[in-house]
């Protein structure tokens with residue numbers, strides 16, 4: 325089974341992805357995480373991606389599609405993939421259709437005024453991949469899950485977030501219609517309790 329998680333920045337894709345991938349035993353592939361890993365390791369891909377990500381812009385389509393195509397060809401994706409943050413443009417969706425059959429697209433809906441607050445308060449853990457919010461964990465710098473150090477993503481500041489949301493509205497939102505017309509779209513109210521959202525996603529997938 326291949327699933328796409330669609331939603332604006334901060335809509336909760338990463339938060340729900342860990343739950344979905346473990347329930348359905350599908351490999352969680354986050355294009356944002358792959359780019360950040362490359363930036364951390366200073367690879368040529370990371371050097372290119374950094375300029376786009378720091379400004380809140382999308383990385384080039386061809387580069388992103390080639391990266392995903394290579395990643396999902398590996399053995400750990402054989403049982404199925406949960407695409408988190410991919411596709412993000414109509415071009416990427418059309419390319420994805422050429423190499424993977426998409427069974428279900430989960431679209432997380434959250435009012436835009438709440439997205440900024442969610443992202444600016446997000447703290448992430450490099451060691452275990454967990455994401456948290458200062459509303460729940462306060463200003464601690466220690467990961468509540470694994471005890472390692474928490475950090476704030478460089479693109480998680482108010483100015484860049486506003487640009488990311490504008491880019492989402494213009495380039496990614498058209499995918500809602502694209503997948504609705506294919507009959508695979510499941511709309512989820514993402515402005516809810518995290519566990520309630522997950523329950524709704526499970527119902528949507530199994531419907």
Ligand code: AP5
Nearest residue numbers: 333334335336337338339355356381382383409442446456
């Ligand atoms: P990426 O890493 O994918 O970022 P994003 O799409 O902007 O999404 P986020 O990771 O910011 O948010 P999320 O929806 O995962 O929310 P989360 O669960 O963390 O991409 C980064 C960049 O990489 C892009 O800007 C682009 O430059 C590039 N890129 C990536 N993919 C690309 C592609 N395909 N093509 C081109 N470029 C690409 O939750 C957010 C916060 O809210 C957390 O603090 C969390 O604890 C909290 N939270 C979650 N759910 C709830 C809830 N229900 N109630 C209250 N708080 C909640």
